[in-house]
Amino acid sequence: MTKEHPQNAETAKKVHIQTFGCQMNEYDTDKMLEVLRHENYSQTNCQDEADLIILNTCSIREKAENKVYSELGRLRELKSANPDLKIGVGGCVAQQEGKAILRRAKNVDFVFGTDNLFELPEMLSKVAEGQKISRTERHARQKVRNFIPDYTFQQAKNFGVKAQIAITKGCNNHCSFCVVPFTRGVEVSREPEHIIAEAQRLVAAGTREICLLGQNVNSYKANGTDFVELLRRLDGLEKLERLRFISPHPKDFHAELADAFVTLPSLCEQMHLPLQSGSDRILRRMRRWYTMETFYEKVALLRDRLPQATLSTDLIVGFPGETEEEFEMTMEAVRNVRFDLIYSFKYSARPGTRAAEYPEHLAENVKSERLKRLLETQEKIVREKNEALTGSLQEVLIEGKHHRKENTATGRTRGYHSVSIKDCKTKAGELLAVRITGANPNSLIGEALSTSPVSG
Ligand code: 5AD
Ligand code: SF4
Numbered sequence: 001m002t003k004e005h006p007q008n009a010e011t012a013k014k015v016h017i018q019t020f021g022c023q024m025n026e027y028d029t030d031k032m033l034e035v036l037r038h039e040n041y042s043q044t045n046c047q048d049e050a051d052l053i054i055l056n057t058c059s060i061r062e063k064a065e066n067k068v069y070s071e072l073g074r075l076r077e078l079k080s081a082n083p084d085l086k087i088g089v090g091g092c093v094a095q096q097e098g099k100a101i102l103r104r105a106k107n108v109d110f111v112f113g114t115d116n117l118f119e120l121p122e123m124l125s126k127v128a129e130g131q132k133i134s135r136t137e138r139h140a141r142q143k144v145r146n147f148i149p150d151y152t153f154q155q156a157k158n159f160g161v162k163a164q165i166a167i168t169k170g171c172n173n174h175c176s177f178c179v180v181p182f183t184r185g186v187e188v189s190r191e192p193e194h195i196i197a198e199a200q201r202l203v204a205a206g207t208r209e210i211c212l213l214g215q216n217v218n219s220y221k222a223n224g225t226d227f228v229e230l231l232r233r234l235d236g237l238e239k240l241e242r243l244r245f246i247s248p249h250p251k252d253f254h255a256e257l258a259d260a261f262v263t264l265p266s267l268c269e270q271m272h273l274p275l276q277s278g279s280d281r282i283l284r285r286m287r288r289w290y291t292m293e294t295f296y297e298k299v300a301l302l303r304d305r306l307p308q309a310t311l312s313t314d315l316i317v318g319f320p321g322e323t324e325e326e327f328e329m330t331m332e333a334v335r336n337v338r339f340d341l342i343y344s345f346k347y348s349a350r351p352g353t354r355a356a357e358y359p360e361h362l363a364e365n366v367k368s369e370r371l372k373r374l375l376e377t378q379e380k381i382v383r384e385k386n387e388a389l390t391g392s393l394q395e396v397l398i399e400g401k402h403h404r405k406e407n408t409a410t411g412r413t414r415g416y417h418s419v420s421i422k423d424c425k426t427k428a429g430e431l432l433a434v435r436i437t438g439a440n441p442n443s444l445i446g447e448a449l450s451t452s453p454v455s456g
Contacts, residue, residue, distance in 0.1 A: 015041040016050035020067060021058025023213055023246060024184075025091055027164050028117055029056050032090070034152040035120050047078060052086045052124070057093035059179055061348035068093050072105040079107040086110070086127055090117055092183035096351075099134040108132075114169075114184050115139050118149055138185050144222040146194045153198045161399050161429045163207040165198050166190070167230065168214035173249065175276075176287045176354040177316060177347060180215055187215070189222040192230050199234055208429050209242035209397055210234065218248040218257060228260050235264040241431060242397060242414065246272045247314075250298050251289045258301040261309065268414040269306050273298065274314035278333030279326035282319050285358070292333060299337055310415035312341035317374055318367030319347045320358035327370050331377055340385055340415070342378050346371055379441070386417075386439035393435055394419065394446065400428045418443040 015036050019029045032054060033043055044050050055071055058064040068089065079085050088110045089101050095113035102108055109127045112119065113136030123133050139145065147169055170185040171178075199210055212230075214220060220227040234243055243266040248257070250273055261267050273295075277283050280291045290298075302309050315330060334342065346367040349356040394413040402408035402420050409424035411432070419434060420443060426432045434446035 012040050012042045013051040014044040014049055015052040015054065016044050016047050017054045017056055018071065019056045020064055021056075021060060021092065023164055023211070024166065024169075024215075025056050025058055027166050027213055028091065028114070030164075031148065031152050032056070032117055032120060035118060038151065039121050039124065047075075050085065052088065053078075054088045054090055057089060057091035059092040059096055059183055059350070061345060062350075063348065065093055069105065072108065076107050086124070088112065088120075088123075088127075090114075092179070095136050095183045096179070098136045102132055102134055110134070112136065113138070115147075118152075139188075141186055142188060144191060145188050146190055147188060148190065148194070148198070150194075150197070153201045161207060161397065162209040162211070163202045164211045164213050165195060165202070166213045167195050167217060167245075168220050171215035172219075173216060174287060174354075176285060176358075177319065177350065179350040179353055182352050184215065187219065189220050191222050192225040192233060195230065196233060196237075199237055199240065203237055203240050206429055208240065209244070210240060212243070212245040214245075215247070216249045216252065217245045218252040228256050231260050231264055231267060235266045237266075240266055243267045244270060244416070247274055248272070250274070250295055253298045253301065255301055258305055261302065262305050268416070269309040270311075270414065270416045271302060271309065272312045272314075275333060275337075276314060276316050277319060277322070277326070278330035279322070282322055282326050285321065286316075286319065286355070292329070295333075296336070308415070310340040310417070311337065312343070312416075313337075313339050315342055315344040315374065316347050317344060317370040318362040320349075320355055320362070321360040322347075322362065331374060334374065334377055334381070338381050338385065339378070340382065340417075342374075344371060344374050344378075382441070383439075386441075386444060389417070389436050389444060390438060391436060393433060393449070394444075396421065396432050396434045396446065398424070398426045398428050398430050398432055413444075419446045420444075421446050421448055424448050 017029050017032060019025050047053055053075060055068055057068045075087060086109045087107055089108055090112045092114060094111045098111060101111045110123050110133040112123060115138050116135045119135060123135060126133055148166060168187055168189050170187045171181045172187045174181050218227045220230060261269060275295060276286055276288055278292060283291060317327060396411040396413055396419050398409050398411040402410045405420060407423055409421050409426060410418060412418055421434055433449040435449055436444050436446045438445040
């Protein structure tokens with residue numbers, strides 16, 4: 001054990017964190033692990049040997065929320081077998097439900113909201129004294145705040161080839177279906193220097209690809225630095241090969257950001273642009289602030305500059321009042337844009353949101369049937385697009401060994417396609433020139449063009 005590493009193997013306690021939901025929750029889990037590492041905890045993948053179990057929860061759809069209570073039910077046995085085990089619930093469900101979780105699940109020791117994860121040490125010492133804790137207070141409203149303490153990235157030892165950095169938290173948009181503004185609060189941007197310091201630590205520790213995170217990244221603004229300027233500054237970091245971001249809002253995607261894809265070498269030719277629906281009436285009711293016409297213009301901003309850029313999106317089917325014709329408009333948008341990847345969801349009413357109060361909620365079987373048709377349409381598009389990539393030359397960032405196939409490495413193209421490469425000796429973190437030789441439904445197959453990495 002080194003000096004700066006607070007962990008001591010003999011006395012270290014073990015923590016298991018189960019993460020539900022989005023990339024922001026994954027990022028928060030990494031930060032919780034970092035906070036707990038400073039409290040002499042080490043991570044375990046096995047719940048049975050844990051002294052502390054934390055569920056980092058998601059409430060974006062009802063299904064995700066229900067998982068939390070079924071998981072807590074399962075943990076009841078573990079707690080009776082080991083009364084010293086402490087159980088905490090964090091994340092979006094915790095933010096919304098607070099004390100109600102303590103009442104409903106007696107085996108839970110503490111509940112903490114999305115603004116409170118850095119108070120874990122203090123909460124744990126109270127829990128050790130036998131107290132039950134619920135902490136969901138919000139920080140004061142501030143447009144700019146360094147909501148990630150520096151010490152959580154000072155050593156950055158445990159990070160991989162790819163890493164994420166939160167640049168904003170919260171959201172001011174209030175799309176009518178979405179619970180996030182309630183669970184994560186108003187939008188706050190981090191100071192650029194703070195973000196760059198985190199990126200520098202990561203790159204020094206071996207990270208080659210950084211994905212910037214936020215609910216609406218392109219509305220980032222802090223100390224006179226806007227999103228494009230932040231990208232420019234990060235692009236200048238030596239050894240940072242690739243830069244991405246999720247998620248931009250179409251209403252804030254403009255020509256200057258599209259230009260950045262051309263002028264910044266590290267910014268990958270790939271973007272996630274959540275559409276949600278192909279019908280202007282539904283988009284209005286969703287409070288998305290764009291029409292299909294303006295969405296197509298945004299897509300053109302990127303594709304006119306970079307025809308090879310890959311595009312992914314989020315779509316909701318069965319929004320309250322969505323007619324068959326309006327659903328068909330979503331299908332048409334998918335056929336027109338030909339996204340490389342879609343994340344599609346059945347609408348789920350979320351307490352407190354405007355859409356939950358709208359009339360004409362659709363039956364579950366209608367939503368399921370529409371989702372099925374959407375997925376079938378998209379499957380065909382992906383198959384065709386993947387086949388079109390066969391024979392192409394791609395730069396792949398090697399991430400490591402394939403988890404199932406022997407002697408095979410995996411990595412991703414700049415367009416974010418996953419590629420498996422047989423007989424590949426290239427180390428994780430290196431770039432490799434790869435010829436695409438075939439495609440599976442969700443990934444590509446390639447062969448290394450040379451044993452030497454791509455330069456630059
Ligand atoms: N029901 C279904 N999908 C939702 N999303 C957000 N809220 C809901 C909801 N109430 C989807 C949106 C968003 C993604 C992260 O989750 O498509 O972009
Ligand atoms: Fe939710 Fe809309 Fe904000 Fe995205 S932009 S987090 S969908 S409110």
